[in-house]
Structure formats: C-alpha cells, structure tokens
Amino acid sequence: MGMPPCCDKSNVKKGLWTEEEDAKILAYVAIHGVGNWSLIPKKAGLNRCGKSCRLRWTNYLRPDLKHDSFSPQEEELIIQCHRVIGSRWSSIARKLPGRTDNDVKNHWNTKLKKKLMKMGIDPVTHKPVSQVVLEFRNISGHGHENASFKTEPSNNSILTQSNSSAWEIMGNTTMSHETYYNNSPMIFTNPASSEFQTSPFHFYNHSNHLLNGTTSSCSSSSSSASITQPNQGATNFCWNDYLLSDPVLPQNSQTQVLGSSATSNLTFAQNELHFNSLAESSAHNNIDTNASRTSHSASSFVDEILDKDQEMLSQFPPLLNDFDY
C-alpha cells in the first residue's frame, strides 16, 4: 500500500523550522484552525510539505504543549504504561497532558531506557536482566554456558560490557528478536521481583497501584508474577510454565526451570514442531478443547492471557481505560 508523496519533495524545504515559519503556521491556525494540512503550506505561504507542517504543529507549536522537562511522576507513568502496552507512544502520551508521542518516545529512548538498564531491568520486558538471560538460556539451550550472571552489574557482567537490553545482548545467538518477544509475556511480569534497588523509581504495586517505597528488594529466583487483587489473595501466574514447558516431553523432565542447570536441548524449531504436532493431534482427539483444556496446552496459554488481560483491566481501570486495544 503506502502513500503517494504528499507534495513535490524536491521543491519543499526540509530541516529545522525558523521562527518566521512558525509564525506563519500560528497565524494561519489562529484564523482558520487546524485541518486539511495539505493545503496549509500553500495558504500560509510556506514552502513546506503539509505533513511537515502538521508535525510541527502537533509536536511543537500546539499551545497546550509543555516544553519543560519530564517530572518523576511523568517518568513513572511512562514506565508503567510501557510495561503494560509497550511502545504505543501515542496511547502513553494521552496519559500525559501536554506531552506528545514524540516527546514520550524520545524521552524513553534517551533517558528511561538507560535508567532501567542501569538498574538491571530489561527495558523491553521490564524484567531483571539476569532473569531474562537465564530464561533465554533455558529457551535456547545455552543454559550450560556461563550460568553465573550476576544480578548486580560488576566488571564482568553483561551490563557493564554493553548498554544493550537483554535481547540485544542475545543478538549474537540464533534466536530472533521476534521469537524472544513472543516468549516474553511482559505484561505479566513483575519488575519488583528483582534484587536490584529500584529507587528512585516506584514500581507498580498491584494492590495499591503505586509503590512509593524508596527501595524494592526481593529475590529474582521467583519466576512468578504475583498479581494481588484488592479483595483477594495473590494469584500466581507462572509464565515460565508456558515458556519452558514442552507439551510433548514428560512433565518430570521439565520441572527444572529458572535457576536450575537443566535445560532443554531442543531447539526452537524442534519445540515448534512438537507444539504443532500436539496441537494437531489435539484437534483430532478433542473436539471440545475448551471443556477439557489442560493447564499447559496451546489453548490454555491463550486463555490464560485473555484471563489475565481481563484481570488487569478490572484491576487497573484508571491506567488502562483509555487504551484502545
């Protein structure tokens, strides 16, 4: 698909805007309002692409925009939102009055990502890097090599060797980013499950929304995300069950997960093959799979995600209400 050029690019100015150009847009919008950006350059006397005019207005000239630096509260909100919905900057920006998606995106890429990495949190999954690396090793069968990643950065740690996120660190291996993403259900992870000092950030506490303690410390050996509902006990969603359980292998050969030295020697392709064959045979053998779903089947995984999605929606309406799924 794609769009035809909105203007003759050879004849339009590009690059930074001058005060004079800004003034022309402001003057035009003050009289005519926004809309029909393709005509605005001509009508406002600008040698710019309409798209460029729209961007200049929405990202810089709009009177409701803030131009000061992000507050800790705003940063906190961005991190929380990113953990829940990922890089949907426009949705996140809607939660921050006076901020544009470009602002949020830039701030994330230049500041927040680095802050998280310094704290040992993988900015993609929002999980401790050590946990991500261990999980990756379990997934890819690299568990035997260098299994002694430290949770805190040291001279030898991967965190000091690179500013990369965990999956960037894994870039040298055979697993694709997509595969990694698909196996990292980030919205169910609990960044508080870390040995890192999380100050000055205040991570999400599922029972009272904001955890305002100056530090948060607990063992990363727990691979379960504990979701506490206000009026209920904690429910544990052990995502590693899905990540590491092979529906074909006997359960007793899969019982060792994080922190263990045992890993599956199956490659991802092999796992996928097993998974597909199981799903196929399930389709033949079980007409009503919903009625008799097992805890770790493909359908149960999807069901679990949907269940948790509903659960989160019910828990955090203030945060999630406006996100258009």
Add this chain to the structure above:
DNA sequence: AAGTCACTCAACCGCAGGACG
C-alpha cells in the same frame, strides 16, 4: 584550542487505516 565522542531531540520516512466520492 581543536578534535572527537556521546547525547538529545526535532524532523523525516514509510506504512496503515479511515473517510469519502
């Protein structure tokens, strides 16, 4: 003082989807 590096952020690019004729 000059050169290099790292960082920031405004702006650009291309794709997707909705509206409309």
Add this chain to the structure above:
DNA sequence: GCGTCCTGCGGTTGAGTGACT
C-alpha cells in the same frame, strides 16, 4: 468495491550541542 486523500503512528535519522581528551 475501488481509488484517492488525509491523518495517525512508530521507527529512524541527523543536526546541534555539550562533555571529554
């Protein structure tokens, strides 16, 4: 249903700037 136009979005780029050597 199809094509065109417009807008929104996320990823990427590169000019400007400050820190460092």
